[in-house]
Amino acid sequence: MLKAVRGTRDLLPPETALWNFVEAAVRDVFRAYNFHEIRTPIFEETQLFSRAVGEETDVVSKEMYTWEDRTRAESEKGQSLTLRPENTAGVVRAYIEHKLWDRGLNKLYYIGPQFRRERPQKGRYRQFYQIGAEMLGPATAGSESPARDAEILELLATLLDRLGIENWTLELNSIGCANDRAKYNEALRKALEPVAAKMCADCQRRAVTNPLRVFDCKVPEDQPIIEELPRISQYLDEPCRKHFEQVQEILNAVGVAVHVNDRLVRGLDYYTRTAFEFTHGALGAQNAILGGGRYDGLSEMLGGPSAPGIGFAIGEDRLVLALKENAEAVQPKPDVYIAPLGAGMDREAARLARELRRHDLIAELGDETFRLKKSFEVASKLGARFILIVGENEVKAGAFALKNLESGEQVSVARAELARKIQAGH
Protein backbone atom coordinates (compact mmCIF):
# COMPACT_ATOMS: atom_id res chain seq x y z
CA MET A 1 0.00 0.00 0.00
CA LEU A 2 1.19 3.50 -0.76
CA LYS A 3 1.73 5.55 2.33
CA ALA A 4 2.70 9.09 3.18
CA VAL A 5 6.49 9.11 3.39
CA ARG A 6 8.22 8.92 6.72
CA GLY A 7 7.84 12.02 8.82
CA THR A 8 5.03 13.43 6.70
CA ARG A 9 1.33 13.08 7.37
CA ASP A 10 -2.13 13.91 6.18
CA LEU A 11 -4.10 16.42 8.17
CA LEU A 12 -7.72 15.35 8.03
CA PRO A 13 -11.01 16.77 9.22
CA PRO A 14 -11.91 17.38 11.96
CA GLU A 15 -8.32 18.23 12.90
CA THR A 16 -8.02 20.67 10.01
CA ALA A 17 -10.73 22.74 11.69
CA LEU A 18 -8.32 23.20 14.57
CA TRP A 19 -5.57 24.30 12.17
CA ASN A 20 -7.91 26.78 10.55
CA PHE A 21 -8.94 28.09 13.93
CA VAL A 22 -5.29 28.63 14.86
CA GLU A 23 -4.45 30.34 11.59
CA ALA A 24 -7.48 32.60 11.70
CA ALA A 25 -6.67 33.68 15.26
CA VAL A 26 -3.04 34.25 14.34
CA ARG A 27 -3.90 36.40 11.33
CA ASP A 28 -6.24 38.39 13.50
CA VAL A 29 -3.51 39.10 16.04
CA PHE A 30 -0.98 39.99 13.35
CA ARG A 31 -3.51 42.40 11.92
CA ALA A 32 -3.78 44.23 15.23
CA TYR A 33 0.01 44.65 15.32
CA ASN A 34 0.09 45.80 11.70
CA PHE A 35 2.02 42.82 10.38
CA HIS A 36 1.54 41.83 6.76
CA GLU A 37 1.88 38.48 5.08
CA ILE A 38 4.83 37.43 2.97
CA ARG A 39 5.05 34.20 0.99
CA THR A 40 8.48 33.08 -0.07
CA PRO A 41 9.30 30.04 -2.24
CA ILE A 42 9.31 26.65 -0.66
CA PHE A 43 12.77 25.98 -2.09
CA GLU A 44 15.75 28.26 -2.49
CA GLU A 45 19.35 28.10 -3.54
CA THR A 46 21.22 25.91 -1.10
CA GLN A 47 23.80 28.56 -0.30
CA LEU A 48 21.13 30.84 1.16
CA PHE A 49 20.71 28.43 4.04
CA SER A 50 24.35 27.45 4.42
CA ARG A 51 25.29 31.11 4.70
CA ALA A 52 22.41 32.30 6.89
CA VAL A 53 21.81 29.35 9.17
CA GLY A 54 25.44 28.30 9.32
CA GLU A 55 27.46 25.59 7.62
CA GLU A 56 28.31 23.93 10.92
CA THR A 57 24.80 23.73 12.32
CA ASP A 58 22.98 20.41 12.42
CA VAL A 59 20.21 21.84 10.29
CA VAL A 60 22.52 22.59 7.41
CA SER A 61 25.10 19.88 7.80
CA LYS A 62 22.75 16.93 8.02
CA GLU A 63 19.06 17.79 7.87
CA MET A 64 18.42 19.51 4.55
CA TYR A 65 16.62 18.12 1.54
CA THR A 66 19.04 19.18 -1.17
CA TRP A 67 19.24 18.21 -4.83
CA GLU A 68 20.86 19.36 -7.99
CA ASP A 69 18.39 20.91 -10.40
CA ARG A 70 18.12 19.50 -13.90
CA THR A 71 19.66 21.66 -16.56
CA ARG A 72 18.16 22.42 -19.94
CA ALA A 73 21.25 23.58 -21.72
CA GLU A 74 24.62 21.94 -21.33
CA SER A 75 26.13 25.29 -20.73
CA GLU A 76 23.94 25.74 -17.64
CA LYS A 77 25.35 24.28 -14.52
CA GLY A 78 22.94 22.37 -12.32
CA GLN A 79 21.94 24.59 -9.45
CA SER A 80 21.97 23.20 -5.94
CA LEU A 81 18.51 23.71 -4.49
CA THR A 82 17.11 23.00 -1.03
CA LEU A 83 13.66 22.71 0.51
CA ARG A 84 13.55 25.47 3.08
CA PRO A 85 14.39 24.20 6.59
CA GLU A 86 13.24 27.51 8.08
CA ASN A 87 11.84 30.75 6.73
CA THR A 88 13.86 33.64 8.15
CA ALA A 89 16.60 33.27 5.55
CA GLY A 90 14.05 33.43 2.74
CA VAL A 91 12.42 36.53 4.17
CA VAL A 92 15.73 38.32 4.53
CA ARG A 93 16.68 37.27 1.00
CA ALA A 94 13.42 38.80 -0.24
CA TYR A 95 14.11 41.91 1.83
CA ILE A 96 17.41 42.38 0.06
CA GLU A 97 16.18 41.36 -3.40
CA HIS A 98 13.24 43.77 -3.36
CA LYS A 99 15.05 46.54 -1.50
CA LEU A 100 12.43 46.59 1.21
CA TRP A 101 14.55 49.01 3.28
CA ASP A 102 12.77 51.77 1.38
CA ARG A 103 9.72 50.94 3.42
CA GLY A 104 11.37 51.58 6.77
CA LEU A 105 10.53 48.98 9.39
CA ASN A 106 9.09 45.85 7.78
CA LYS A 107 6.67 43.79 9.81
CA LEU A 108 6.12 40.54 7.98
CA TYR A 109 4.57 37.21 8.87
CA TYR A 110 4.36 33.86 7.14
CA ILE A 111 2.56 30.56 7.57
CA GLY A 112 3.82 27.53 5.74
CA PRO A 113 5.60 24.20 5.57
CA GLN A 114 9.30 23.72 6.31
CA PHE A 115 11.41 20.63 5.78
CA ARG A 116 14.09 18.95 7.82
CA ARG A 117 15.29 15.42 7.51
CA GLU A 118 15.32 14.39 11.14
CA ARG A 119 14.16 11.28 12.89
CA PRO A 120 10.44 11.80 13.50
CA GLN A 121 8.91 11.71 16.94
CA LYS A 122 6.03 13.36 18.74
CA GLY A 123 5.88 17.02 17.74
CA ARG A 124 8.61 16.59 15.17
CA TYR A 125 8.00 15.91 11.51
CA ARG A 126 10.02 16.09 8.34
CA GLN A 127 7.43 18.36 6.81
CA PHE A 128 6.29 20.64 9.59
CA TYR A 129 4.51 23.95 9.70
CA GLN A 130 5.76 27.21 11.07
CA ILE A 131 3.98 30.43 11.78
CA GLY A 132 6.59 33.12 11.96
CA ALA A 133 7.14 36.83 11.89
CA GLU A 134 10.05 39.12 11.23
CA MET A 135 10.58 42.77 12.06
CA LEU A 136 13.50 44.21 10.18
CA GLY A 137 14.74 47.35 8.50
CA PRO A 138 17.40 50.03 8.76
CA ALA A 139 18.42 50.96 12.29
CA THR A 140 17.11 54.46 11.59
CA ALA A 141 13.64 52.91 11.36
CA GLY A 142 13.96 51.71 14.94
CA SER A 143 14.65 48.09 14.09
CA GLU A 144 17.37 47.76 16.67
CA SER A 145 15.36 49.14 19.54
CA PRO A 146 14.61 46.95 22.56
CA ALA A 147 11.03 48.14 22.12
CA ARG A 148 10.82 45.89 19.06
CA ASP A 149 11.94 42.85 21.06
CA ALA A 150 9.40 43.61 23.74
CA GLU A 151 6.68 44.15 21.16
CA ILE A 152 7.34 40.77 19.57
CA LEU A 153 7.31 39.02 22.92
CA GLU A 154 4.17 40.77 24.05
CA LEU A 155 2.51 39.81 20.76
CA LEU A 156 3.36 36.18 21.39
CA ALA A 157 2.01 36.27 24.93
CA THR A 158 -1.19 37.79 23.59
CA LEU A 159 -1.43 35.17 20.89
CA LEU A 160 -1.01 32.21 23.22
CA ASP A 161 -3.54 33.65 25.65
CA ARG A 162 -5.92 34.30 22.81
CA LEU A 163 -5.66 30.68 21.69
CA GLY A 164 -6.45 29.55 25.20
CA ILE A 165 -3.07 27.97 25.75
CA GLU A 166 -2.25 27.91 29.42
CA ASN A 167 0.87 27.10 31.37
CA TRP A 168 3.35 28.51 28.93
CA THR A 169 6.68 29.89 30.09
CA LEU A 170 8.71 32.57 28.38
CA GLU A 171 12.40 31.77 28.63
CA LEU A 172 14.52 34.77 27.83
CA ASN A 173 18.23 35.36 27.45
CA SER A 174 20.70 37.57 25.67
CA ILE A 175 23.52 35.90 23.83
CA GLY A 176 25.20 39.18 23.00
CA CYS A 177 26.79 40.19 19.75
CA ALA A 178 29.22 38.08 17.75
CA ASN A 179 32.14 39.65 19.56
CA ASP A 180 30.77 38.88 23.01
CA ARG A 181 30.04 35.35 22.03
CA ALA A 182 33.51 34.71 20.69
CA LYS A 183 35.02 35.90 23.97
CA TYR A 184 32.52 33.93 25.97
CA ASN A 185 33.05 30.78 23.96
CA GLU A 186 36.73 30.97 24.65
CA ALA A 187 36.20 31.50 28.36
CA LEU A 188 33.78 28.61 28.46
CA ARG A 189 36.20 26.33 26.70
CA LYS A 190 38.89 27.28 29.16
CA ALA A 191 36.61 26.70 32.14
CA LEU A 192 35.56 23.30 30.81
CA GLU A 193 39.06 22.04 30.15
CA PRO A 194 39.89 20.96 33.69
CA VAL A 195 36.42 19.62 34.55
CA ALA A 196 35.24 18.03 31.30
CA ALA A 197 36.73 14.67 32.18
CA LYS A 198 34.33 14.42 35.14
CA MET A 199 31.28 15.03 32.96
CA CYS A 200 29.05 12.80 30.86
CA ALA A 201 30.15 11.58 27.45
CA ASP A 202 27.89 14.04 25.65
CA CYS A 203 29.35 16.98 27.55
CA GLN A 204 32.89 15.88 26.89
CA ARG A 205 32.11 15.97 23.21
CA ARG A 206 30.28 19.31 23.48
CA ALA A 207 33.15 20.85 25.42
CA VAL A 208 35.19 20.51 22.28
CA THR A 209 32.70 20.97 19.44
CA ASN A 210 30.12 23.38 20.84
CA PRO A 211 30.68 24.46 24.45
CA LEU A 212 27.42 26.43 24.63
CA ARG A 213 25.50 23.18 24.29
CA VAL A 214 26.83 21.98 27.63
CA PHE A 215 24.01 24.01 29.14
CA ASP A 216 21.47 21.69 27.56
CA CYS A 217 22.79 18.80 29.61
CA LYS A 218 20.17 17.08 31.75
CA VAL A 219 22.45 14.64 33.58
CA PRO A 220 22.00 15.38 37.32
CA GLU A 221 25.62 14.66 38.23
CA ASP A 222 26.83 17.32 35.81
CA GLN A 223 24.65 20.09 37.19
CA PRO A 224 26.97 21.24 40.01
CA ILE A 225 29.76 21.61 37.48
CA ILE A 226 27.55 23.50 35.07
CA GLU A 227 26.42 25.83 37.85
CA GLU A 228 30.02 26.93 38.29
CA LEU A 229 30.63 27.75 34.63
CA PRO A 230 30.84 31.37 33.51
CA ARG A 231 27.63 32.85 32.12
CA ILE A 232 27.11 34.81 28.96
CA SER A 233 25.64 37.64 31.02
CA GLN A 234 29.10 38.36 32.41
CA TYR A 235 30.47 38.78 28.92
CA LEU A 236 27.91 41.14 27.39
CA ASP A 237 29.32 44.47 26.36
CA GLU A 238 27.65 47.64 27.64
CA PRO A 239 25.26 48.19 24.69
CA CYS A 240 24.11 44.57 24.73
CA ARG A 241 23.64 44.55 28.49
CA LYS A 242 21.63 47.73 28.36
CA HIS A 243 19.54 46.47 25.46
CA PHE A 244 18.66 43.34 27.37
CA GLU A 245 17.75 45.35 30.46
CA GLN A 246 15.42 47.59 28.50
CA VAL A 247 13.64 44.64 26.92
CA GLN A 248 12.91 43.32 30.40
CA GLU A 249 11.79 46.70 31.67
CA ILE A 250 9.21 47.09 28.94
CA LEU A 251 7.91 43.56 29.38
CA ASN A 252 7.62 44.23 33.06
CA ALA A 253 5.69 47.41 32.32
CA VAL A 254 3.17 45.65 30.08
CA GLY A 255 2.81 42.76 32.48
CA VAL A 256 4.37 39.85 30.59
CA ALA A 257 6.00 37.42 32.97
CA VAL A 258 9.56 36.52 32.03
CA HIS A 259 11.81 33.74 33.14
CA VAL A 260 15.36 34.86 32.51
CA ASN A 261 17.34 31.75 31.66
CA ASP A 262 21.01 32.41 31.14
CA ARG A 263 21.44 28.82 30.01
CA LEU A 264 19.21 29.31 26.99
CA VAL A 265 21.21 29.13 23.77
CA ARG A 266 19.88 28.99 20.26
CA GLY A 267 21.12 26.81 17.49
CA LEU A 268 21.28 28.92 14.38
CA ASP A 269 24.33 31.03 13.59
CA TYR A 270 22.50 34.23 12.81
CA TYR A 271 21.13 34.92 16.28
CA THR A 272 22.41 37.89 18.28
CA ARG A 273 21.41 39.48 21.57
CA THR A 274 17.83 38.54 22.46
CA ALA A 275 17.07 34.83 22.37
CA PHE A 276 13.83 33.31 23.60
CA GLU A 277 11.67 30.25 23.73
CA PHE A 278 8.13 29.64 24.86
CA THR A 279 7.81 26.22 26.39
CA HIS A 280 4.77 24.20 27.28
CA GLY A 281 4.41 21.10 29.44
CA ALA A 282 2.67 18.01 28.06
CA LEU A 283 4.49 18.24 24.76
CA GLY A 284 6.98 15.55 25.60
CA ALA A 285 10.63 16.16 24.97
CA GLN A 286 9.90 18.66 22.21
CA ASN A 287 8.59 21.17 24.72
CA ALA A 288 9.54 24.33 22.81
CA ILE A 289 6.39 25.57 21.19
CA LEU A 290 8.14 28.48 19.58
CA GLY A 291 11.54 30.06 19.45
CA GLY A 292 13.19 33.11 18.09
CA GLY A 293 15.57 35.94 18.57
CA ARG A 294 17.38 38.87 17.17
CA TYR A 295 19.56 38.62 14.06
CA ASP A 296 21.21 42.00 13.63
CA GLY A 297 23.92 40.85 11.24
CA LEU A 298 21.98 38.50 8.99
CA SER A 299 21.25 40.87 6.13
CA GLU A 300 24.94 41.69 5.81
CA MET A 301 25.84 38.01 5.95
CA LEU A 302 23.69 37.62 2.84
CA GLY A 303 25.25 40.57 1.06
CA GLY A 304 22.59 43.13 1.94
CA PRO A 305 22.77 46.41 3.83
CA SER A 306 22.64 46.61 7.59
CA ALA A 307 19.15 45.60 8.65
CA PRO A 308 18.79 44.66 12.28
CA GLY A 309 15.83 42.43 12.92
CA ILE A 310 14.03 40.16 15.31
CA GLY A 311 11.68 37.32 14.65
CA PHE A 312 10.24 34.06 15.81
CA ALA A 313 8.87 30.81 14.51
CA ILE A 314 6.01 28.93 16.10
CA GLY A 315 5.85 25.20 15.56
CA GLU A 316 2.28 25.00 14.36
CA ASP A 317 2.20 21.23 14.76
CA ARG A 318 3.20 21.64 18.39
CA LEU A 319 0.79 24.48 18.92
CA VAL A 320 -2.08 22.33 17.71
CA LEU A 321 -0.82 19.52 19.95
CA ALA A 322 -0.89 21.82 22.96
CA LEU A 323 -4.32 23.07 22.00
CA LYS A 324 -5.72 19.56 21.88
CA GLU A 325 -4.91 19.23 25.57
CA ASN A 326 -7.39 21.95 26.37
CA ALA A 327 -10.32 22.44 24.05
CA GLU A 328 -11.47 20.13 21.34
CA ALA A 329 -12.07 22.32 18.30
CA VAL A 330 -15.54 22.25 16.94
CA GLN A 331 -15.87 21.62 13.28
CA PRO A 332 -18.72 23.73 11.87
CA LYS A 333 -21.93 21.71 11.79
CA PRO A 334 -24.60 21.97 9.10
CA ASP A 335 -27.41 24.36 9.87
CA VAL A 336 -29.79 22.27 7.85
CA TYR A 337 -29.97 18.86 6.22
CA ILE A 338 -32.18 18.91 3.15
CA ALA A 339 -33.93 15.58 2.63
CA PRO A 340 -35.50 15.04 -0.78
CA LEU A 341 -38.15 12.36 -0.40
CA GLY A 342 -38.88 10.23 -3.41
CA ALA A 343 -38.12 10.25 -7.10
CA GLY A 344 -37.92 13.65 -8.76
CA MET A 345 -37.58 15.56 -5.50
CA ASP A 346 -33.85 16.16 -5.91
CA ARG A 347 -34.49 19.09 -8.25
CA GLU A 348 -36.55 21.00 -5.75
CA ALA A 349 -34.07 20.07 -3.01
CA ALA A 350 -31.19 21.44 -5.08
CA ARG A 351 -33.06 24.70 -5.62
CA LEU A 352 -33.68 25.05 -1.89
CA ALA A 353 -30.06 24.23 -1.06
CA ARG A 354 -28.85 26.91 -3.43
CA GLU A 355 -31.17 29.44 -1.90
CA LEU A 356 -30.29 28.65 1.69
CA ARG A 357 -26.55 28.60 1.01
CA ARG A 358 -26.89 32.05 -0.50
CA HIS A 359 -28.19 33.12 2.87
CA ASP A 360 -24.88 31.98 4.33
CA LEU A 361 -26.33 28.87 5.87
CA ILE A 362 -24.41 25.61 5.93
CA ALA A 363 -26.64 23.22 4.03
CA GLU A 364 -26.06 19.50 3.45
CA LEU A 365 -27.98 18.07 0.54
CA GLY A 366 -29.35 14.54 0.94
CA ASP A 367 -30.30 11.97 -1.63
CA GLU A 368 -33.76 11.22 -2.95
CA THR A 369 -33.16 7.48 -2.87
CA PHE A 370 -32.75 7.54 0.91
CA ARG A 371 -35.71 6.46 2.95
CA LEU A 372 -36.81 9.21 5.28
CA LYS A 373 -35.58 7.26 8.29
CA LYS A 374 -32.12 7.09 6.78
CA SER A 375 -32.16 10.80 6.03
CA PHE A 376 -32.91 11.45 9.69
CA GLU A 377 -30.10 9.20 10.75
CA VAL A 378 -27.61 10.88 8.47
CA ALA A 379 -28.77 14.34 9.54
CA SER A 380 -28.36 13.42 13.21
CA LYS A 381 -24.96 11.96 12.65
CA LEU A 382 -23.79 15.09 10.89
CA GLY A 383 -25.04 17.14 13.80
CA ALA A 384 -27.38 19.22 11.65
CA ARG A 385 -29.59 21.57 13.63
CA PHE A 386 -32.55 21.28 11.28
CA ILE A 387 -33.83 18.78 8.78
CA LEU A 388 -35.90 20.05 5.88
CA ILE A 389 -38.19 17.53 4.23
CA VAL A 390 -38.81 17.97 0.53
CA GLY A 391 -41.59 15.58 -0.47
CA GLU A 392 -44.58 15.64 -2.76
CA ASN A 393 -46.88 16.92 -0.04
CA GLU A 394 -44.58 19.86 0.62
CA VAL A 395 -44.13 20.79 -2.99
CA LYS A 396 -47.91 20.71 -3.54
CA ALA A 397 -48.58 22.82 -0.46
CA GLY A 398 -45.69 25.22 -1.12
CA ALA A 399 -44.64 24.78 2.50
CA PHE A 400 -41.96 22.48 3.85
CA ALA A 401 -41.65 20.37 6.95
CA LEU A 402 -38.82 21.81 9.02
CA LYS A 403 -37.81 19.95 12.15
CA ASN A 404 -35.45 21.14 14.83
CA LEU A 405 -33.36 18.06 15.54
CA GLU A 406 -32.35 19.25 18.98
CA SER A 407 -35.76 20.20 20.37
CA GLY A 408 -37.81 17.86 18.18
CA GLU A 409 -40.18 20.70 17.28
CA GLN A 410 -41.52 20.45 13.74
CA VAL A 411 -43.33 23.15 11.80
CA SER A 412 -44.53 23.73 8.27
CA VAL A 413 -42.72 26.71 6.76
CA ALA A 414 -43.40 28.61 3.55
CA ARG A 415 -40.52 28.68 1.12
CA ALA A 416 -39.84 32.39 1.55
CA GLU A 417 -39.60 32.03 5.32
CA LEU A 418 -37.18 29.11 5.40
CA ALA A 419 -33.86 30.96 5.63
CA ARG A 420 -35.13 33.31 8.30
CA LYS A 421 -36.61 30.48 10.31
CA ILE A 422 -33.38 28.48 10.22
CA GLN A 423 -31.24 31.49 11.08
CA ALA A 424 -33.52 32.26 14.02
CA GLY A 425 -32.88 28.77 15.34
CA HIS A 426 -29.30 29.64 16.25
Place this chain on the structure above:
RNA sequence: GUGGGAGUAGCUCAACUGGCAGAGCAUCGGACUGUGGCUCCGACGGUUGCGGGUUCGAUUCCCGUCUCCCACCCCA
Protein backbone atom coordinates in the same frame (compact mmCIF):
# COMPACT_ATOMS: atom_id res chain seq x y z
C1' G B 1 22.35 9.33 12.97
C1' U B 2 22.04 6.22 18.19
C1' G B 3 19.21 3.27 21.92
C1' G B 4 14.48 1.06 23.45
C1' G B 5 9.06 -0.28 22.72
C1' A B 6 5.07 -1.36 19.34
C1' G B 7 2.57 -2.86 14.61
C1' U B 8 -3.78 -8.05 14.43
C1' A B 9 -10.91 -5.65 10.95
C1' G B 10 -12.11 1.55 9.27
C1' C B 11 -10.97 2.72 15.03
C1' U B 12 -9.58 0.80 20.20
C1' C B 13 -7.73 -3.77 21.56
C1' A B 14 -7.86 -9.56 22.83
C1' A B 15 -5.90 -14.43 21.29
C1' C B 16 -2.13 -19.19 27.54
C1' U B 17 3.73 -22.66 26.53
C1' G B 18 3.53 -22.56 18.69
C1' G B 19 -2.55 -25.61 17.55
C1' C B 20 -9.61 -23.37 13.75
C1' A B 21 -7.79 -15.18 14.04
C1' G B 22 -11.89 -12.76 18.18
C1' A B 23 -14.65 -8.62 20.89
C1' G B 24 -16.38 -3.57 21.47
C1' C B 25 -17.16 0.72 18.58
C1' A B 26 -18.02 2.25 13.50
C1' U B 27 -20.48 0.77 8.73
C1' C B 28 -24.71 -1.67 6.24
C1' G B 29 -29.53 -4.19 6.70
C1' G B 30 -33.85 -5.48 9.68
C1' A B 31 -37.40 -4.92 13.96
C1' C B 32 -40.00 0.41 12.26
C1' U B 33 -43.24 1.50 4.02
C1' G B 34 -43.26 10.20 5.57
C1' U B 35 -39.70 11.02 11.28
C1' G B 36 -33.33 10.61 14.05
C1' G B 37 -30.86 9.86 18.84
C1' C B 38 -32.19 4.69 22.85
C1' U B 39 -32.77 -0.65 22.50
C1' C B 40 -32.70 -5.56 20.22
C1' C B 41 -31.43 -8.93 16.01
C1' G B 42 -28.38 -9.88 11.81
C1' A B 43 -24.64 -8.99 8.04
C1' C B 44 -20.21 -7.03 6.04
C1' G B 45 -15.33 -6.57 7.37
C1' G B 46 -8.30 -9.87 7.77
C1' U B 47 -1.80 -10.70 2.92
C1' U B 48 -1.98 -10.59 11.66
C1' G B 49 3.03 -3.97 8.38
C1' C B 50 6.26 -6.34 4.43
C1' G B 51 10.03 -10.26 3.04
C1' G B 52 12.55 -14.57 4.39
C1' G B 53 13.74 -18.68 7.97
C1' U B 54 12.67 -22.70 11.79
C1' U B 55 8.40 -26.13 12.32
C1' C B 56 3.67 -31.22 10.75
C1' G B 57 1.74 -26.33 11.93
C1' A B 58 3.83 -19.26 13.09
C1' U B 59 -0.29 -13.57 15.16
C1' U B 60 3.15 -16.32 18.58
C1' C B 61 10.02 -18.22 17.81
C1' C B 62 14.48 -16.28 14.70
C1' C B 63 16.65 -12.81 10.87
C1' G B 64 16.01 -8.65 7.71
C1' U B 65 13.14 -4.43 6.40
C1' C B 66 9.34 -0.46 6.71
C1' U B 67 6.34 2.66 9.77
C1' C B 68 4.77 4.76 14.35
C1' C B 69 5.78 5.78 19.56
C1' C B 70 9.48 6.98 23.63
C1' A B 71 14.25 8.87 24.64
C1' C B 72 19.11 10.83 22.82
C1' C B 73 21.25 14.31 19.26
C1' C B 74 19.14 18.74 17.59
C1' C B 75 15.30 21.86 16.86
C1' A B 76 9.73 24.62 15.93
